[in-house]
Amino acid sequence: MTIAFYIASGIAVLSSLMVISRKNAFSALLYMIISLLSVAVIFFILGSPFVAALEVIIYAGAIMVLFVFVTMMLNLGEEAEKQENTWLHPRTWIGPSILAIILGILSLMIITSAQSGFLSGSEIGPKEVGIALYGKYIIGVELAAMLITAGILGAYHLGKRKNTVMHRYLQDTEGGNL
Amino acid sequence: MINIPLEHALVVASLLFMIGLAGTLIRKNLIYILLSVEIMLNAAGFAFVVAGAHWMQADGQVMFIFILTMAAAEVSVGLALILRIYHNLKTMNADEVSNIKPD
Structure with a gap:
């Protein structure tokens, strides 16, 4: 294992x-x-x-x-892949990658500097998780419910299409479609 | 039973996080940026689960479930935004979006 x-x-x-x-x-x-x-x-x-x-x-x-x-x-x-070829130029990615590698080396040094124990892999099953989730973390569950509701409303609002009018006689005078 | 040092698991988590960070910085396509953010969120949740396994408490897993919920909400709104941007600007380039001006 x-x-x-x-x-x-x-x-x-x-x-x-x-x-x-x-x-x-x-x-x-x-x-x-x-x-x-x-x-x-x-x-x-x-x-x-x-x-x-x-x-x-x-x-x-x-x-x-x-x-x-x-x-x-x-x-x-196909044209999206061609675009990626122009976007993914070494000049654009080499700088951020070097900085991310330096940050990664720093975090590795911090993690390995302290001596801490071993993972035993003893099982924490769904029962304990459920008791903790609906016991002391119940406020987090309620906040997550609010977040999901806001996410649903936001996704619905952003994904909603204005109905496109095909004929110019039917077109609304003040409203253009987007 | 396993016997893995805690540092090794945390090193994997930080490597995954750094890969996600680098992906967010180097890509211009909006879908890849969102995918890299997902990698970073997953790495953060991974660190939580490792910590929970170390102290043999369920709290780490509970925190992972919250991160999962947050990631699902973020992805739904983010993908709806990407669809809208593609519909209006006909491009996936993140730099083009900065040209949007208020009317």
Whole structure:
């Protein structure tokens, strides 16, 4: 099980690197799904099976499906890849990458400077999580409900299409379509 | 039973976060920027779950569930915004959006 942790971590890091370097949006999305699934494997190894299931169901299942759906709706084809070739010039990405690498080295130094214990992987099941979630964190659940309501309303408002008038006689005098 | 040092798991989390940060900075396409933000949120939740596993408490997992909820709301609004921007400007370039002027 210990070796599985390192294999899954390597897959997660490699596929995340592939996500930010792909030119085709669909291959980036598929690599993102692989990255999320390997993170779910790590959660399972660390003894959090409930969160591992949520990662597969909600992240890889729902959020990524939204991304795939929008990418298919936009229907970006060959010219989008050509655009990516011009946008992804080494001159644009080399500076931010170096700065991110320096920041990463700093955070690695901070993490490894302190000696702290080991992960035993003893299981914390859905029962404990549910008791904590609906016990002392109930205010967080209510706030999350408000956030989701605001998200639904915002997505509905932004996604709502003004109805396009096909004939000029039917056109509203003051309202143009967007 | 496993025996993994806590640092190794935290190193993986920080690597994932840095990859997401670099992706947010280097890409111009709005969909990739949103994907990189997802990578960063996932890395933050990963660190929470690792901490919860270390102290053998359920709080880390509870915090991951909150991050998951937040990510779902953020993605729905963000994708609706992307669709609207593409509808109006016919481009996915994030730089073009800064040219929007108020009427």
